[in-house]
Amino acid sequence: MSEQATGNGALVDIRGVEKVFRRGAEDIQVLKDLNLEVPAGEFLALMGPSGSGKSTLLNLIGGLDHPTRGTVSIAGERIDQLSDHRLAAWRARHVGFVFQLYNLLPVLTAERNVELPLLLTHLSKAERRAHVATALAAVGLEHRAKHYPRQLSGGEQQRAGIARGIVTDPTLLLCDEPTGDLDRKAGDEILGLLQALNREHGKTIIMVTHDPHASARASRTVYLNKGQLTREPND
Amino acid sequence: MKFLHLIWANLRRKKTRTVLTLLSIVVAFVLYGFLSAIKQALTGGVSLEGANRLIVRHKVSIIQLLPESYKQRMEKIPGVASATHQTWFGGIYQDPKKFFMQNPVVPEEFLKMHPEIILAPEQRQAWLTTRTGAIVGRKTAERFEWKIGDKVPIQSSIWSKKDGSYLWEFDIVGIFEGRDKNTDTTPMFFRYDFFDEARRGGTGQVGWYTVRVQDTARPAEVAKLVDAEFENSSYETKTEAEGAFVQAWAKQIGDIALITASILGAVFFTILLVTGNTISQSVRERTGELGLLKAIGFTNAQMLALVLAESCLLAVLGGVLGLGAAWLLTSHGDPTGGMLPLYFFPARDVLAGLAMSVALGLVTGLFPALQAMRLRVADSLRRI
Structure with missing residues (x-):
């Protein structure tokens, strides 16, 4: 994986971004003239109250949505200018997602869930199996590979979700409240795992969280308040 | 082929519903086979x-x-x-x-x-x-x-x-x-x-x-x-x-072609509604999962193909089972003891039946497939 940074050295470079949602006749401005740089290899925590625009920002960085104004560049590529089709291909290559509710397909085993992003590659079946085994081993879930999500605990399901997020070795790992549905012990294990992926494997991680305990594990924390970034929670 | 397990797993999600839908398709194609054999017996006696x-x-x-x-x-x-x-x-x-x-x-x-x-x-x-x-x-x-x-x-x-x-x-x-x-x-x-x-x-x-x-x-x-x-x-x-x-x-009995077409029309229209409803319901129930697939990089065309493949697999499976059963049941020949000497299920009608099953899958899957294709990822991910 090449993690080409932009001219200013950042892997993620967001400039003057605005996002407006239209609800009936009303325009709701969620993000206002937002600028953010995330260097490659950083573990960034994004905090803020509900409705502050954290998930919207994460969606823009992950190419799930387009900004109303401004630019979003990842590894030097302007993803805000990509068509839906090219954006889907870009996501498959560059982004791993980890969700609060794990978002595993209940009809597939853990290993089949982890394999899903690899179905979009040209890897052979044997190569896919090898990648899945590596990802499951990285999250310590190789012994639960054949289990369905309903047979796994919350922590194990989130491990499977992380394995799915890293199986393609993406440029960025985006986590939306990854510990929000877990108890403290399981949450700590997941945070430890994310920390290890960042420190030992150099993964760039952006994590949305409400939990100061979780943000403390990140290398940097930024706050989002009323659609704008601040360095401190009460700025 | 690498997506087959995903398509199959989705069909197995609600086994009872899938089996009942499958059975209704099978019954429709068995009926089609019988009516084809009767039509053949009454109108096809000319080489x-x-x-x-x-x-x-x-x-x-x-x-x-x-x-x-x-x-x-x-x-x-x-x-x-x-x-x-x-x-x-x-x-x-x-x-x-x-x-x-x-x-x-x-x-x-x-x-x-x-x-x-x-x-x-x-x-x-x-x-x-x-x-x-x-x-x-x-x-x-x-x-x-x-x-x-x-x-x-x-x-x-x-x-x-x-x-x-x-x-x-x-x-x-x-x-x-x-x-x-x-x-x-x-x-x-x-x-x-x-x-x-x-x-x-x-x-x-x-x-x-x-x-x-x-x-x-x-x-x-x-x-x-x-x-x-x-x-x-x-x-x-x-x-x-x-x-x-x-x-x-x-024609002393009646317009066989019209009678056959009318019965089959009614049967297939019903099957169209039943299968269409099953696929639509199935897609609605997993909006969040479909959103996930789009998030990890499935394109709109792949989403369309995935849902269409699911409806086609169900329809073709039902079609093949129904046509096979009809073939077996009609292979014993004239059930009337002599009134229908040319009673058999013609190969051309079997092929037409297979084509109909594919068409059934495409028609019933099209609307839910378009829905899946047009899903907005950010919205659908919230609907888990």
């Missing part, structure tokens, strides 16, 4: 050979007879290659329920006119030399366990012999096969010269003529010339293609 043959009957009705002497006049008409006649005998073997056709014919002319009837040379020779000889189709021979050398008594409901008896006795000298699958091998044919000499009434009169035309491109023109030849005579004729003649028999 390709029949394309260059015309049937000449009395203008008023098929039960009115025509003079035997018409043969010579017909063969002089431009465009007519040859002509031969048959007469409805209306016989019963042991029991009125054991229906099958028996007709007196002129053997050489008849066999030349009907190359789809395959008779071994020595049996053909035996028929030519035995006045009371009769040949019978393989199906009827097996049904009554007749073999060559048997004497079989047939009670005619129309024709009496000169001694007043309606009971006729024939020697089985040959058992014929059909060249094609849709050649009827249930009738029995016996010699006209024996019949004409032995019958008490109607001597010199026959039921209808089969005419072979010289140019297969001009049958309508030849038919007009034949009818013109006998116009204003005591025995005016009506000439039509062999297929139309057979179908006219079937």
Whole structure:
């Protein structure tokens, strides 16, 4: 994986971004003239109250949505200018997602869930199996590979979700409240795992969280308040 | 192929619902198979050979007879290659329920006119030399366990012999096969010269003529010339293609094609709703999962294909099972004991059924597939 940074050295470079949602006749401005740089290899925590625009920002960085104004560049590529089709291909290559509710397909085993992003590659079946085994081993879930999500605990399901997020070795790992549905012990294990992926494997991680305990594990924390970034929670 | 397990897993999500939908598709295709076999039996009794043959009957009705002497006049008409006649005998073997056709014919002319009837040379020779000889189709021979050398008594409901008896006795000298699958091998044919000499009434009169035309491109023109030849005579004729003649028999029951199409239309419309509802419901229930697939990089086209593949797999699986069951159930042949001698599920209808199952899958899957394709990822991910 090449993690080409932009001219200013950042892997993620967001400039003057605005996002407006239209609800009936009303325009709701969620993000206002937002600028953010995330260097490659950083573990960034994004905090803020509900409705502050954290998930919207994460969606823009992950190419799930387009900004109303401004630019979003990842590894030097302007993803805000990509068509839906090219954006889907870009996501498959560059982004791993980890969700609060794990978002595993209940009809597939853990290993089949982890394999899903690899179905979009040209890897052979044997190569896919090898990648899945590596990802499951990285999250310590190789012994639960054949289990369905309903047979796994919350922590194990989130491990499977992380394995799915890293199986393609993406440029960025985006986590939306990854510990929000877990108890403290399981949450700590997941945070430890994310920390290890960042420190030992150099993964760039952006994590949305409400939990100061979780943000403390990140290398940097930024706050989002009323659609704008601040360095401190009460700025 | 690498997506097959994903498609299959989605179908197994609600097993009861999938199985019930599958069963309704299977039943629809079994019904389709039965109706195809019945339609084939009633309207498909004409082989390709029949394309260059015309049937000449009395203008008023098929039960009115025509003079035997018409043969010579017909063969002089431009465009007519040859002509031969048959007469409805209306016989019963042991029991009125054991229906099958028996007709007196002129053997050489008849066999030349009907190359789809395959008779071994020595049996053909035996028929030519035995006045009371009769040949019978393989199906009827097996049904009554007749073999060559048997004497079989047939009670005619129309024709009496000169001694007043309606009971006729024939020697089985040959058992014929059909060249094609849709050649009827249930009738029995016996010699006209024996019949004409032995019958008490109607001597010199026959039921209808089969005419072979010289140019297969001009049958309508030849038919007009034949009818013109006998116009204003005591025995005016009506000439039509062999297929139309057979179908006219079937139309005594009703318009088979229309009845079949109406029933199948109703059945498939219902199946369309049932399957469409199943797929739509299934897609609605997993909006969040579909959103996830889009988030990890599935394109709109891949989402469309994924849902269409799911509906097609269900429809084709049901179609194949239904068509297979129909094939098996109709392979035992005529269930009526002789009323439907050409009762079978034709291969062309099996292929049409397969095409229908694919079409069913595409039509029922299209709307939910478009819904899946148009999902907004950010919105759908919240709907877990």
